[in-house]
Amino acid sequence: MAKVAEIIAKVEDADAEIRTGFDRVIAGSTKILAWTIFAAFVITVVEVVARYVLNSPTFWAHESTTFLIAATFLIGGPIALARDKHIRVRMFYDGVSPARRRLLDIFNSVLALVFFGGLAFAGWIMVSKSWFSPIGELRLEGTGTSWNPPTPALLKMLVLICVSIMFVQTLLHLIAAIRRDVSAPADTAGEK
Template structure:
């Protein structure tokens, strides 16, 4: 019989394996684990939104910071959705041709796909860097954060552009590692499907 500790650890281990399904590298697995923490930002956004509704309509005392805070939190979640989707190979794709070609041709399709993804991520990272630089520096090159211009006036625009830059930089490294794997013949099309786990407890 399985002991009590194995029984308790079983569902947690299964849930973690499910969360990491489709990952190709250690960086992908780290992104998935970080994503589980970042996902809680949506709960924080919801909680402060509810508090704002109560303050505004229940006590006639609206805040000046909730709206922009929610915009920032949701923007961060969306930005890091890119690395999470790339890590788990859950991006949108059409597999009509891919599923019907030989493994050898599938390998080169993996190389082409990962190469195009890498070029796209490099280009987008450069664009994000330019956008972030302009948001954090004045025309003279001095450090000056772009602000929202509201009564609270936080540097939310600069922070969001910084989050986008970080997310795209992570995606660029992910794409590079995926490209190297595909060149070595270890792309998604070359990996054996994982056999389903069986319960061996008696």
């Protein structure tokens, strides 16, 4: 029972690092999005039973599971950014004063905005090619298999959506870093 309380405390501590209301909404979505992993698990179990017990393999299980896991992986970017769990060279970041940390946050946010802007542009090109024919008709790109679901088109749209969300998150983080009072304690400076 003590282990459960420790796990709950760690999860609540992770949510304490959330900087904006938008981040809170995104981080809160994990409770719903976690069900995609469960759905992929159920589909895999159904496929194993169908293949090895009933000797009747499915043609849709592999592609469905791949889509769900890929979608979950893509959504992990905005969630990591919302919880401030992205990769950072802590050796340099933690070794500087709050004023310099603020400057690093501003610099990092500006670079990230340029990066996400470029990714969004590339994502729009991918989406337009996978959603529309050369003459402009709606035609979702499929996998090319016998089932041929439009998962490539859907995943490309999800890339664009996730990159756009991360752009907005980074813009909000930049604004927060610019407004941050460096005389405040480092633990509460990001929560203003």
